[in-house]
Amino acid sequence: MQRWLVALVLSFGIIGQAQADIRTEQVSQLSVEYLKGEGRVQGLRLAYRPVEFHFTTLPLLGDANLYLEASTNFWQYDQPSRYQSNVALALSPVLKKQFASWYGKPVFWEFGIGVTMLNKREFAGKDLGSYFQFEDRLGLLIELDPQHRKMLAIRYMHYSNAGLSSRNPGMDFLNIAYSWRF
Template identity: 45%
Template structure:
């Protein structure tokens, strides 16, 4: 592991902790009434040889229950660590992201409850050149579409499509696409 990568990862971890503490403090002040939190670990598979790990903190809120009691909203702060290529000569990137997410229950099948989720957030990439692509900007939008299976009231398994792009604010804008498998614990 190079010193440069180690410093970038340490900075990314520090940023993720500060961001998580900020979001937690904001949420605690604004939403003292309803607290449901979760942590999640995701395995990410991107285009080609891109792989990653995502560590996320989620805070559920009841802001939309007045519109539809079945509609759920949560805020997620995450730290992502991506790698491209073989381990001995890999290209890496550290990413911080914050995203509001909407979830809607679809029903029950195969003895599990299922939710559909959608979200558009923002992310900060450590490096704008990754996996042979120049994404132009450190700031990217994080779009997601997912399917959540509830294994128990406090555990979920999700499959998601994630897309990172700067929405055309600067060229080039090739975007980065991932499929993720996520396991969440709720408390």
């Protein structure tokens, strides 16, 4: 699996032609997130990260991490008596880099683009155009403890089919997440 992920990273051009020192950490991480979407859309996201790669010599970035995340999203729309729901399964490679410290706690940004499958193409009054979507994210994370086990994050996430269908209204979410390593 590690060779597959390194090949994926190379294919996206994150490393490019440069040689990179790569260290693999087999530390599992779980994340629970509350999602607030447009209008009356809200949800819950459960994510699992089985492995994280630490790169020490990435071009333009230097020291950064890459993790692979699998997630299940449960979206809800409207009032309790008329709820409409949707489930999204996603797989995303995510690049993470520390850029600051706040009261001695490391602060990171993250960026990722992954793939998602929806169980319903129509949701929240929109025809999303396809069951297949892309999951884009941009986030800020802070480690909460010195053992690097607990983390708090805020993320902007966007789901769309990237124009693979003539209909592509997309869905936007603002997430707050708590994650822990074990």
